[in-house]
Amino acid sequence: MTTPDPPDGTSDPRDLLAAYALDAVDDLDRRRVEDLVAADPDAARELETLRATAAVLGAATSAAPPPELRRSVLDRISEERQVTAPAPVVGERGTPRRRPRRTFWVAVAAAALVAAAVPSVLAWRQTQEVHRVQAQQQEVVDLLADPHAQVRRADVPGGGTVVGVLSRDRALFTASGLQEPGAGKVYQLWVVRDGVPVPDAVMAAGARIVRATPDDYVVLTHRYAAGDSLAVTVEPTGGSLKPTTSPIVVLSPV
Amino acid sequence: MSERATRQLAAPGEPTCPTLTLMATASRGAPDEADVAPTTSVDDLLERAAGGDQQAFAQVYDALSSGVFGTCLAVLRDRDHAAEVTQEVMLELWRTAPRFDRLRGSARTWALTLAHRRAVDRVRSVQAERARDQRVMDTHLERPFDVVAEEVEGTMDRARVRQCLGGLTPTQHEAVVLAYYGGRTYREVADHLATPVATVKTRIRDGLIRLRDCLGVER
Numbered sequence: 001m002t003t004p005d006p007p008d009g010t011s012d013p014r015d016l017l018a019a020y021a022l023d024a025v026d027d028l029d030r031r032r033v034e035d036l037v038a039a040d041p042d043a044a045r046e047l048e049t050l051r052a053t054a055a056v057l058g059a060a061t062s063a064a065p066p067p068e069l070r071r072s073v074l075d076r077i078s079e080e081r082q083v084t085a086p087a088p089v090v091g092e093r094g095t096p097r098r099r100p101r102r103t104f105w106v107a108v109a110a111a112a113l114v115a116a117a118v119p120s121v122l123a124w125r126q127t128q129e130v131h132r133v134q135a136q137q138q139e140v141v142d143l144l145a146d147p148h149a150q151v152r153r154a155d156v157p158g159g160g161t162v163v164g165v166l167s168r169d170r171a172l173f174t175a176s177g178l179q180e181p182g183a184g185k186v187y188q189l190w191v192v193r194d195g196v197p198v199p200d201a202v203m204a205a206g207a208r209i210v211r212a213t214p215d216d217y218v219v220l221t222h223r224y225a226a227g228d229s230l231a232v233t234v235e236p237t238g239g240s241l242k243p244t245t246s247p248i249v250v251l252s253p254v
Numbered sequence: 255m256s257e258r259a260t261r262q263l264a265a266p267g268e269p270t271c272p273t274l275t276l277m278a279t280a281s282r283g284a285p286d287e288a289d290v291a292p293t294t295s296v297d298d299l300l301e302r303a304a305g306g307d308q309q310a311f312a313q314v315y316d317a318l319s320s321g322v323f324g325t326c327l328a329v330l331r332d333r334d335h336a337a338e339v340t341q342e343v344m345l346e347l348w349r350t351a352p353r354f355d356r357l358r359g360s361a362r363t364w365a366l367t368l369a370h371r372r373a374v375d376r377v378r379s380v381q382a383e384r385a386r387d388q389r390v391m392d393t394h395l396e397r398p399f400d401v402v403a404e405e406v407e408g409t410m411d412r413a414r415v416r417q418c419l420g421g422l423t424p425t426q427h428e429a430v431v432l433a434y435y436g437g438r439t440y441r442e443v444a445d446h447l448a449t450p451v452a453t454v455k456t457r458i459r460d461g462l463i464r465l466r467d468c469l470g471v472e473r
Contacts, residue, residue: 015455018462019440023374024433026441048359053466055366057434058325060415065323065340066333073319073344074312082306083350121334124380 014043021050139220143172148226152251156232164230164251171224173251175217181234188239189219192229192250197243227253297354300361304351311348318362319344322369329373329437339376343369370434377437418468426461429454
């Protein structure tokens with residue numbers, strides 16, 4: 001591995017205009033170039049011609065996209081709002097910074113990787129899913145470690161046990177050994193605030209369900225706030241906006 | 255910009271200078287491009303789309319989607335990824351169309367700049383994911399880059415670009431191709447070539463400037 005330039009920003013950002021036009025800069029260099037271009041019209045003009053040159057390299061590899069993509073894009077624009085404000089960043093016209101920038105050191109770590117081939121879309125999505133699950137697990141760990149959290153437990157008439165870990169701004173709800181809710185019915189969780197039930201998870205597989213088997217559920221809810229109760233009712237498949245039956249169990253904080 | 259002049263001046267099939275040859279062929283493959291009246295440039299269409307004109311944007315799509323998809327494909331080398339990023343880019347183009355300013359570059363340059371940027375974002379994001387989680391590496395997709403670079407250039411039947419790339423020194427050519435089509439930072443290129451960073455930076459700069467002058471991109 002070669003020694004990288006010192007990350008102290010002493011080199012002239014003007015020398016990086018071409019690399020910037022090719023998206024071949026890390027985040028630190030990118031910022032320096034954008035600062036230069038914002039302050040120096042000559043540099044901005046130079047960058048425009050270099051960008052147009054890079055775009056020619058892209059145009060030279062034109063390839064027809066999958067035909068169904070056209071319909072998909074044109075269907076979606078009718079739901080996409082257009083911006084009204086002018087571009088906030090001079091050096092990066094029309095592309096506001098939408099994601100947090102990686103730190104320089106992360107960029108350096110990424111730069112150490114040589115492989116440029118990418119995994120399949122399927123593998124990409126799996127990775128996203130892994131990160132989602134990891135984030136959820138971390139949240140559960142944080143919740144369990146919260147000194148203000150209360151643990152409430154109750155038996156369900158007819159069989160099963162529910163446990164709630166209630167913190168100031170979220171709750172973890174688990175149910176195990178529940179009977180089947182019956183054909184066309186589901187268990188639904190409610191956050192009860194000042195006596196008013198707010199619908200929460202329908203206990204079937206879904207984004208916020210940590211685990212769901214027919215008699216075993218784990219739900220992490222952010223609707224919960226200190227003082228609220230958790231309740232479970234049996235509802236028609238798909239869930240309800242208001243409870244249609246009496247709760248089979250309620251967990252309240254002390 | 256020469257590109258805009260191209261669209262206004264070039265008679266179909268009658269290129270009058272090398273730059274026109276490139277531009278006339280660069281968007282070949284857009285199925286409905288004939289729908290665009292010859293006097294209506296993509297810049298005009300994007301300005302109409304900026305006012306919420308969805309039909310104008312459909313024509314923008316037809317004119318630019320091949321270039322956007324091709325750019326994404328060149329960097330990502332996977333049709334599914336390229337299609338996803340193409341969709342993101344076209345939607346971003348629609349959302350941000352009100353910011354389009356033709357005095358600062360053509361619609362095509364804007365779209366292709368965005369396409370390359372988003373494709374590179376995805377490559378680097380995937381690489382970062384890999385660094386964090388080796389389990390999802392699917393090594394069967396790994397190929398030595400130099401093979402890939404040859405394939406990409408092989409698909410460039412755009413004689414002018416190939417000719418101008420051929421006019422670079424071998425080391426400039428290598429650095430520009432690794433950076434643009436490989437989606438690498440100049441530091442990564444330096445690593446890959448085991449060459450000092452400052453040297454690679456210079457090769458990229460001199461190479462791209464020489465390419466610009468050869469292609470006749472106006473100052």
